[in-house]
Amino acid sequence: MIDTINPVSLKKSSAYLYLVCVVAALGGFLFGFDTAVISGTVSLVKNDFSLSAVSEGWFVSCALLGCIIGVSFSGKLSDKYGRKIVLILAAILFVVSALGCMLSGSFTVLIIFRLIGGLGIGVASMVSPLYISEFSPSRYRGMMVSLYQLALTIGIVLAYFSNAYLANHAGDAHRAGSMQTIFSAEVWRAMLGLGALPAAIFLVSLFMVPESPRWLLLKGREQNAKAVLIKIDGEEAAAKEIEAFRAQDDNDDTSLTELFKPVYRKALWIGLLLPFLSQACGINAVIYYGPRILEQAGFTLNNALGGQVTIGLVNVVFTFVAIFTIDKWGRKPLLFAGVGGAVVSLLVIGALFAMGITSGPWILIFILAFISCFAFSFGPVCWVVVGEIFPNAIRGKAMALSTLSLWVGNFLVGQLTPVMLEGLGSSWTFWLFAICCSPALWITWKLLPETKGRSLENIEHYWKETYKGKA
Structure with missing residues (x-):
């Protein structure tokens, strides 16, 4: 990974800056997708599980409880263990939630995995923009953090499109066994499970990005931080960033x-x-x-x-x-x-x-x-x-x-x-x-x-x- 490379061998790469920020912004995409995909599943889940009005409301809103819990612990974890590891945790939660919802055998199990998805939303909604903000050079920071919101809105739109497509093609072909259940008889399973694909891409991509340079500086890992900063913005800018960090009061x-x-x-x-x-x-x-x-x-x-x-x-x-x-x-x-x-x-x-x-x-x-x-x-x-x-x-x-x-x-x-x-x-x-x-x-x-x-x-x-x- 980049934070373990000798900074002398590194050169500034604008493409690298954009790539890393786009990877982090995928947290926003998953946030938007997971939030919006529920809209196409409510009536289907209600019919399949014969839900009351209270249970229907709980199915829609239970992820919010997970969000609040996820936000509550994500700040402390990201300050202690790093932004990257907590983003990886969020990606894992998204994958587990999507697959669990798709394969759930009861309404209770479905709620449990929706709550897990809520945890992922809560974590991603905090740590993704935080990571991008700390990673980006000041002159590009606004644009880079805005990529998170852009990814969020794209996630919402694609959730609407995927729901419409799956619903319209649910009866197109006969499939064998569980595939018939997931894609035809109970198509809401495919709607919820589809989120596992971008979540898996997010998870794999995160292993190829560095830790936040400012978190590395806070933990005294100056050489690792310098390697990242040089790759982002060049040696001169990296030296200025590190000098500015050193000049801060150390009694905060x-x-x-x-x-x-x-x-x-x-x-x-x-x-x-x-x-x-x-x-x-x-x-x-x-x-x-x-x-x-x-x-x-x-x-x-x-x-x-x-x-x-x-x-x-x-x-x-x-x-x-x-x-x-x-x-x-x-x-x-x-x-x-x-x-x-x-x-x-x-x-x-x-x-x-x-x-x-x-x-x-x-x-x-x-x-x-x-x-x-x-x-x-x-x-x-x-x-x-x-x-x-x-x-x-x-x-x-x-x-x-x-x-x-x-x-x-x-x-x-x-x-x-x-x-x-x-x-x-x-x-x-x-x-x-x-x-x-x-x-x-x-x-x-x-x-x-x-x-x-x-x-x-x-x-x-x-x-x-x-x-x-x-x-």
């Missing part, structure tokens, strides 16, 4: 209590609020209810290209806006433009429902406008920011806290949206999403520093100098 606490000190208070608020608000804006509710709304608007396509896929494709396309602009324009401009556009879109959607304008193109236009605004701002920029703002010594634990905040927001929106739609109506539901989205504009303006082009050590130094200036 490595426990999470460091984050609660006044010097990092703003970083803490950003890390907790920005991920939470990215979910409280209602993105998952809009994606979930989007197809139904688009059908009301008269938007119809064939089974493979329904409303879900359309929304998913818009999500993918506009994530490219962030990839190509985040390191040129900066994090704050994208957040201002995207969050502002999302708030306006949500307000207009609510107004359209209030006025009874639920047919024609307008609902479609503003649903897709909201998705596109989220896709180039909240979606990718949130992951970039939380991977940058925390001090080196506790970045893993701190990012776990941020990711946990995101999953709490995800859970609350999922639980409360049906209640709001029934009790408040569609108009006020979307207006409340707009209200919940709005504080992100204030956070971006007052709390968030522009981190474009800054090294992680420079950002950590910024918090300390800012606090000294106020003291």
